[in-house]
Amino acid sequence: MPWFAYRNGVLCAEAVPLDHIAAEVGTPAYVYSTAALTDRYRSLADAFAGMPVLIAYAMKANSNLAVLRHFGALGAGADVVSGGELQLALKAGIAPGKIIFAGVGKTRDEMALALKAGNTGIAQFNVESEPELQALSEVAAGLGLRAPVAIRINPDIDAKTHKKITTGKAENKFGISYRRAQAVYAEAAALPGINITGVHVHIGSQLTDLTPYEETFQRVAELVTALRIAGHDIRRVDLGGGLGIRYNDETPPDPRAYAELVRKHIAPLGCEIALEPGRYLVGNAGLLLTRVTYVKSADKKTFLILDAGMNDLVRPAMYEAYHGVVPVKAPESGAEIAPVDIVGPVCETGDTFAEDRPMPPVDQGDLLAILSAGAYSSAMASTYNARPLAPEVMVHGDRFAITRRRPSIEDMTALETLPAWLSEAKA
Numbered sequence: 054m055p056w057f058a059y060r061n062g063v064l065c066a067e068a069v070p071l072d073h074i075a076a077e078v079g080t081p082a083y084v085y086s087t088a089a090l091t092d093r094y095r096s097l098a099d100a101f102a103g104m105p106v107l108i109a110y111a112m113k114a115n116s117n118l119a120v121l122r123h124f125g126a127l128g129a130g131a132d133v134v135s136g137g138e139l140q141l142a143l144k145a146g147i148a149p150g151k152i153i154f155a156g157v158g159k160t161r162d163e164m165a166l167a168l169k170a171g172n173t174g175i176a177q178f179n180v181e182s183e184p185e186l187q188a189l190s191e192v193a194a195g196l197g198l199r200a201p202v203a204i205r206i207n208p209d210i211d212a213k214t215h216k217k218i219t220t221g222k223a224e225n226k227f228g229i230s231y232r233r234a235q236a237v238y239a240e241a242a243a244l245p246g247i248n249i250t251g252v253h254v255h256i257g258s259q260l261t262d263l264t265p266y267e268e269t270f271q272r273v274a275e276l277v278t279a280l281r282i283a284g285h286d287i288r289r290v291d292l293g294g295g296l297g298i299r300y301n302d303e304t305p306p307d308p309r310a311y312a313e314l315v316r317k318h319i320a321p322l323g324c325e326i327a328l329e330p331g332r333y334l335v336g337n338a339g340l341l342l343t344r345v346t347y348v349k350s351a352d353k354k355t356f357l358i359l360d361a362g363m364n365d366l367v368r369p370a371m372y373e374a375y376h377g378v379v380p381v382k383a384p385e386s387g388a389e390i391a392p393v394d395i396v397g398p399v400c401e402t403g404d405t406f407a408e409d410r411p412m413p414p415v416d417q418g419d420l421l422a423i424l425s426a427g428a429y430s431s432a433m434a435s436t437y438n439a440r441p442l443a444p445e446v447m448v449h450g451d452r453f454a455i456t457r458r459r460p461s462i463e464d465m466t467a468l469e470t471l472p473a474w475l476s477e478a479k480a
C-alpha cells in the first residue's frame with residue numbers, strides 16, 4: 054500500500070507519521086489518505102474512458118463529508134440509500150442530477166425529499182418492489198412530477214462472496230426477479246408518476262471474481278433489448294457496485310478488466326452507464342489507528358487489548374472479516390513473530406479483530422494500525438458501551454485535518470432528556 058508506508062522506521066499516511074496524528078488527535082482514530090482516494094477514483098474513471106459513465110459513489114461505505122466533497126470535486130455523483138445520505142450528499146455539494154437513490158425501504162417522506170432536491174430532483178430512483186413503485190408514483194404525481202425510475206433486477210446469480218453481502222440471488226430481499234421484469238416494467242409505464250429511465254442491478258459486495266459480473270451483464274443486455282422491443286425507453290444502465298479489494302491475500306479484479314466486460318456487453322446498447330462503487334474507492338484508503346492498552350498473557354494465549362473495539366470496526370465480528378494489523382513503529386529486522394489474539398475493550402467475546410495472528414513483539418502503549426478501514430468502518434460504527442465515535446482524520450501530503458472530532462460526553466448526551474418525574478426527584 055504505497056499511501057501507507059514506513060519512513061524512518063515509522064508508519065506514515067502519505068508524508069505524515071502516524072505517531073504525530075496519535076499525539077494530536079488521540080486514539081482510536083480513522084486516518085484517510087487523500088492521494089489514495091484520488092488514485093482509486095481516477096483508476097476507475099480512466100478504465101471507463103470513452104464510455105459515458107456516471108460514477109455514483111456508494112456513500113454507505115464512508116459518508117464523511119470531506120470524503121464526499123473530495124469525490125464530488127473529482128466528478129463523482131452519489132448512490133444514496135436514505136434521506137440522511139441524500140442530505141449529506143447535497144451538503145457536500147454533489148449535484149442532484151448525479152444522485153441515485155437505492156434501497157428496499159424508501160419512505161414516502163424520503164421520496165418527496167429526493168423528488169424536490171435542488172430544483173431538479175435527483176437523477177434516478179432504483180425501485181426494488183411493486184408496492185414501492187406504487188408509492189413513488191403517488192408521491193410524485195401528488196407533487197405534479199414524474200419520478201425517473203430504474204427497476205432493480207435480481208438476476209439470480211451467485212456473486213460468490215460472503216453470504217451476508219450477496220444480494221443477487223433469488224432468495225435475497227433485493228430487486229424484482231428477472232422473470233417478472235417485463236410485467237413490472239409494463240406496470241410502471243402505466244403509472245402516472247413514473248418515468249422509466251433505466252435498469253439497475255447489484256449482485257453483491259467484495260467480488261473478487263469477474264465471472265458473476267459477466268453473467269449479469271449478459272442478462273442485463275438481453276433484458277434491455279427486450280424492454281426496448283416492448284417500447285420502453287431505456288437510457289441508463291446502472292451496474293451497481295461490488296468490486297472487491299485486497300484485505301489479505303485476495304486477488305481482486307483490475308478495474309480495466311471489469312471495464313472491458315462493460316465495454317463488451319453493455320456499451321453497445323448505447324446507454325449512459327452508472328456505477329455504484331463503494332469499497333473499491335475507499336476501503337484501502339483508510340486505516341484505524343489504535344493504541345495497545347494492555348498485553349495480557351493468559352493460560353493459552355497472549356491478548357493485545359486495544360483501545361479500538363468492535364464498535365469502531367465491526368467487520369471482523371460481523372463477517373469474520375480479515376483486516377491486516379501492523380505496528381506503527383517498524384519492527385526490527387529478524388524480530389520474532391508469534392501468534393496473538395488482537396481484541397477490543399468491549400464486553401463481548403466477539404470483540405476480536407484477529408485470532409492467532411502472527412505479530413512481531415508488541416508492548417503496552419504501542420500504536421498499531423488496523424488496515425483497510427476506509428470502507429464500512431466508521432460508517433458502521435456505534436457508541437456501544439458509551440464509547441465515543443472515533444474521530445476521522447484526512448491526510449493530504451504533509452498536512453492533516455480532523456474531519457470529524459471526537460465527541461465529548463456532552464455531545465453524546467445532547468439528545469437525551471430526563472422525564473419530569475425523574476428530574477424532579479431528589480437524587
Ligand code: LLP
Nearest residue numbers: 111255258259294295296329330331332429
Ligand atoms: N450499490 C448497492 C445497491 C449496494 O447495496 C451496495 C452495497 C453498493 C452499491 C456498494 O457496494 P461496494 O462497491 O461497496 O461493494 N458492510 C458490508 C458491505 C455491505 C454492502 C452493502 N451494499 C461489509 O463491510 O463488507
